[in-house]
Amino acid sequence: MSDLLKNLIHDARVWQGHQHHKTLHRNEPTGFEVVDSGPSPLGWPRGALSECLLDHHGIGELQLVLPLIRRLSQAGKTVFWVNPPYTPYAPALAREEIVLDQVVIIHTDTADDMLWTLDNCLRSPVTGLVMAWPKNLSSRGIRRLQLAAEAASNLCILFRAANNSRQSSPAALRLVLTPAPQHTLEVRTLKRRGNWPGAPVILAIPERIGINVKKENLGIPPHIVQGPWQEPATDPRQTRE
Amino acid sequence: MLWLYLHFPHLLLDHLQRSRKETSAMVVITESGQHVQQACPEARKQGIEPGLRLKTALSLATELATVQADPERERLILVQQARWLYRHAAPITLYPPDGLLVEASRLQRLYGSVDALWDRVERLLSDHQLTASLAVGQTPLAARLCARAQRGCRDHGDDTALMTARLKALPLDHAGFERRTLERLLRLGLSTLGDVFALPPTELARRLAPETLMYVQKIQGNRPDPQTAWQPLHHFEQQADFIHDIEYTEGLLFPLQRLLGALEDDLRWRQQDTDRLLLLLHHHQSPATRITIGATGPEHRAEAFLDLVRLRFEQQSLAAPVTALTLRVKRFLPRHEAITQDLLGDAPDLQEAWHTLISRLQMKLGASTLHRLVPQADHRPERAWTTQEPGHRQTGTPAVAAHHHSARPLWLMPHPRPLQETPEAWLAGPERISAGWWDGQRVHRDYYIAQLASGALAWVFRDVREGWFIHGWFG
Known part of the structure; x- marks a missing residue:
């Protein structure tokens, strides 16, 4: 074998086919019936990285992981939020029956510190889930996280900008999240280890705003009879003028 | 009564040696900086003895490390040694700068014999990488003099006749007399401590000094020599x-x-x-x-x-x-107490x-970068939560569910941002939040849930001045 190939294999950047049998870890169910059932259920892979790629926060991306957080926090596992873009709102989390004592928020200054933090959190037995919102992450950094998650068989979910979808990544699961009509969330699988991506799934997340959109089928819920949108003065553009 | 005395010939050097990796010759020099006061075994091998002139010592050993004598520091180091010895033997009396006295007769019963105590102390000394000469005596002074003269002997530590013989054979210049008294005793033709013991006490007091008699009687045990027991401090300091x-x-x-x-x-x-x-x-x-x-x-x-x-x-x-x-x-x-679920304790604590x-x-990121969230009873969104340092791990205490009837976003913006676009759809609202009139941080807002062009659901509000702001996202 040439030195070049040897180097490539030695340097852990190349994924080899025979390493595949290592994925014995069971997937964590997402808590959504549409996804968990079916011939090839999608789940959060244990001992591997997952990536959620999205353009805007507030499209329901947290709803996707809420059942997981709820289950882990109630089981006494700690859920770390590293560099979240906004403040996780405590009353809303408590309303979702998440045990707040198990939620730890960490802010780091540099990318190196963030990697160090994720690495340490992932390797600890108290950790159930690590979520991170990295600004920029090299593929080496992702590889390091992948190894840490593998070592402790922990869950790690990264929320990244959608333009990273063209970049290759060693993550075991890559999902593209886009808003769909009627406040639902479209989950498109970009990559999943050991399986075909499968068709995009539309997730109805009715509980998000306290209104059961699914039942009402469309648009304005009936209990709002009158709102400010009917009056011209309530248009924000106009009110600012 | 039996006493065990530990004499450290070069305590300061032992102490310094423990904090370094290399082993080169070291000496302690007197405060005037002229003479060698203590020499480590490595220096002794090269011919340096205490009392030598520093210049001579420097020419004998090429790489000689020198330390200035410092009685206060030596006393502190001695206290450190007393701390560990206190775990095994008590009561202890400090003899600064280089000695520790242990009352051995009480410990005899604990260890079985004085010899066993001796062995234990010797093992502890080697554990702590210290050099010391030990001696057992019937009085504190007798033990001290024998130890300083390195005349201590382990075997039959409780044999009183042997001890007395050893003490009597002690040369006068090791007996710790004052310089003038020593000179006079030597001029009298006496050479060992036994010779002094043989003198009649009244003569000794009259010809020399009453203090000398007191000293001799203390060595012999005919006069009380009370010792103050040392008490370790409660805190740890090394x-x-x-x-x-x-x-x-x-x-x-x-x-x-x-x-x-x-x-x-x-x-x-x-x-x-x-x-x-x-x-x-x-x-x-x-x-x-x-x-x-x-x-x-x-x-x-x-x-x-x-x-x-x-x-x-x-x-x-x-x-x-x-x-x-x-x-x-x-x-x-x-x-x-580690509460382990399994018998063998294999599961991590x-x-x-x-x-x-x-x-x-x-430690790496700073204490303020980590926090936990705690809900607070307040109607104002920015005050409905607070942060807490993650201290003790809580187990199995489910948080009290907040009884909000209206939806709350999962993301809250630290500072409300002005709404720059017309929302595509209005989903819920208005919900009026008016609070804080009691503490001057008045909030009077109407909250709505709106969908923006990006598809994101925002929690927007209109304040009293008709301004529109985004306060959160339904993530």
Whole structure:
């Protein structure tokens, strides 16, 4: 074998086919019936990285992981939020029956510190889930996280900008999240280890705003009879003028 | 009564040697800087003896490290030795700068015999890498004189006749008399302590001085010689001194490892833990640097503390070269009993793992970067929650569910942002929140849920001045 190939294999950047049998870890169910059932259920892979790629926060991306957080926090596992873009709102989390004592928020200054933090959190037995919102992450950094998650068989979910979808990544699961009509969330699988991506799934997340959109089928819920949108003065553009 | 005396011929040098890795010759020089006061075995091998002129010593050994004598420092080092000895023998009396006296007769029953006590002390001395000469005597002074003259002998430590014979054979210049008294005794033709004992007491007092008689009687045990027992301080304090200044933090880790090991021992004896260490880095001119190392939970393992210190040292560099390092612990906590589920204890202790992780993170990133969320009873969204330092790990206490009837976003913006676009759809609202009139932080807003062009659901509000703001996202 040439030195070049040897180097490539030695340097852990190349994924080899025979390493595949290592994925014995069971997937964590997402808590959504549409996804968990079916011939090839999608789940959060244990001992591997997952990536959620999205353009805007507030499209329901947290709803996707809420059942997981709820289950882990109630089981006494700690859920770390590293560099979240906004403040996780405590009353809303408590309303979702998440045990707040198990939620730890960490802010780091540099990318190196963030990697160090994720690495340490992932390797600890108290950790159930690590979520991170990295600004920029090299593929080496992702590889390091992948190894840490593998070592402790922990869950790690990264929320990244959608333009990273063209970049290759060693993550075991890559999902593209886009808003769909009627406040639902479209989950498109970009990559999943050991399986075909499968068709995009539309997730109805009715509980998000306290209104059961699914039942009402469309648009304005009936209990709002009158709102400010009917009056011209309530248009924000106009009110600012 | 039997007494055991420990004489440390070069305590300061032993102490310095423990904090360094290389073994080269070291001497302690007198305060005037002219003569050698103590010499380590390595220096003795090269022919340096106490009392030698420094110039001669320097020409004998090429790489001779010299330390200025400092009685106060030596006393502190002696106290450190008394601390560990106190675990095995008590009562102890300090004889600064280089001796410790132990009352052996009470310990005889504990250890079985004086010889067993002797063996134990010798083993402890070698554990602590110390050189000392021991001697047993019937009076404190007799033990001290024999130890200083290195005439102590282990076998048959409780044989009184042997002890008396040994004491009587002691040459007068080892007997600790004053210079003038010694001269007069020698001029009388006396050579050993036994000769002095043979003199009639009244004559001794009349011809020499009453003090000399008192001293001789104390050696013999005919006059009381009360000893003040030493009590250890409650807190832990140990110091490592360096012969050469240390300029990099990595160099501090080696001596610190030993100090932390001593702390672990100490904590094990107390059956206690601590969560706060104070490190004092002493410099030549500037005041000492204080470094506090905090763990989130009770801890006693040296390696755990060393790990935290290493992280801390990565963050900061030394302000000035370090001449000595003090480790002080004043806060002790009851030891947490590991509750293991399984008999063999193979499962990792989660409580401990939690403290290790959080302490590491706090030490590396700073304590303020980590927090937990706590809901608060307030109608104002920005005050409906607060942060808390992650301290103890909570187990199995489900949070009290907040009884909001209206939806609340999962993301809250730290500061409301002006709404710059017309929302595509309005989904819920208005919900009026009017509160804070009691503390001057008045909030009077109408909240709506709106969908923006990007597809995101925002929590927007209109305030009293008709301005529109985004306050959160339904993530």
